[in-house]
Every structure is written in structure tokens, then in C-alpha cells.
Amino acid sequence: MSDPRVAEHMPLLKGAWTHEVAAKFVAAKEERWRSDGLGHWAILADDRYVGWGGFQKEGDEWDFGLVLMPAAFGLGARITRKAVAFARGDTRIPFVTFLLSPSRRNLAALDRLGATFVGKIEHDGATFLKYRLETR
Template identity: 65%
Template sequence: MPPTIRFVRLPQIDPGLIQAHMSDPRVAEHMPLLTGAWDADTVAQFVATKEACWQRDGLGHWAILADGDYVGWGGFQKEGEDWDFGLVLHPDRFGLGLRIARQALGFARDDPRIPYVTFLLPPSRKNLGALRRMGADYIGDTSYGPETFRKYRLDTA
């Protein structure tokens, strides 16, 4: 039986779990903006930054639980006019990605503020079939800081 997926706010998660997750080198492989070691201060700053998005935009990133266990984080962040969707799972739970994304995107479809979502993927991501199956369209490359990302868009209407 597939696990029950729930979204909760990041402050509800033990900071040590987030630190261990974000310190895993397998996570960093596909996160070119992830530099340096994660310690308690880094986690606190990360959580505060993500919570500020909730305060500013009324939406942000969640911690993701599978049968009550922390498996990663993800959600929506306002980037200019775009609502960008991101998902960062523990490597042992990568297989839940499509299921979690579909559940989160269902939330976006029910929110009239979100006519579409964007996805920014680093060039290291080679398996993009799931995005295509969901109906996302490649719209071009974009720079974020010093890195280039492939940008996709999915209409939610």
C-alpha cells in the first residue's frame, strides 16, 4: 500500500532531520546553488526564509511526510510573476517524487492565484519524462545567480 503523503510547515520538523537531508551529497548533485556545509544555523536560516514566503505570499514550501516520516521539502515560491515549484526529496525517497508533485500540483490547480507553475531544473537532470507526461513545456534556459537552469511551465487551469 502506498504511503500517506502529508504536507506540514517546516518548523514542525526536527532541524536535525533537515540538516542530515541537505548534507547528503546525493542531494547536492542536482542542486548547483547548494554550497557549503549545513549546520544548525543554516537550517534555522533556511526555515526562516521559507516561512517568510508564507508571510509575504500566503504560500510557500512545506515539509513532506510519508506515513509520518520526513522525506523532504517542496512547494511553491513566488519568483517575479511565476509560481515556481520545487521538490527536494531524500535520495531514498526519490521514487515518491511524481506522486508528491501531483498532489502538490492539485493544490495549485485549486488556487486561483496560480494559473501556471514553473520548474527550474539544472542541466544535470537528465530524466525529464515525468515533466512531459504531466504536460509541462520547456520554455528556455534561465540564469539564477551564477547557474543556468532549464525552465518548464505547466498550466494549472
């Protein structure tokens, strides 16, 4: 999260990524598991940590987020396809949303998944590109 190549696509990431900030962040993500029964996972490739991602409830919608270490950026589409397959098998998730930073330029993978552009939205004071993918 402290790598500038990661941070540039995370408009909600403000300030330095310290141990204290990281601990609060992890606690908030763990609370999502307790409150919603689903949340983010550590992502491994070849038994090595490459990032985190998963589903987070935003109101009545399940949003999918994925943050990868720069060396693993090429794994995003494959990881997202696996997550979407999970969502399609989970009756709690009739559709998935994706909130992407406007700095993101390569959005063709969302088109290939069948996601549709909803529009630009404001979330916690930042602008995002919102996409939606039906899972039923």
C-alpha cells in the same frame, strides 16, 4: 541537504549545510509564507519526513520545488502530481514553473504532466532548465 546525492542537483547550494545555514534557510522559507501566503511544506510519507517542497513566488511566477531524501526519490512524481492538483485549485496560480538543474536527466515526468520546456535560464548565478505548466 548535506547528502551529496541531493546536493548534486542543487546548484544554489553552496558550502557546508550547518545548523546556522539551516536555521537561516528555514527562516527565509517561513518568510515566504508571511509575504506570499504560500510556500514550502514538510513532505511526509507513512508519517515519516521524506523531504520538503512546494511553491515559491519568483517575480510574478509560482515556482514548484521539491527536495527529497535519497530513500524517497521514487516518490517525486506522485508528490508533484498532488502539488499540481493543489495549484489547479488555487486561483492565485495560473501556471507553475519548474527550475531544474541541468544535471537532472529523467525529465519524462514533466512531459507526462504536460509541462513545456521554456529554455535554459540563469537564476542567482546558476543555470537551470525552466519548464512551465498551465494550471487553467
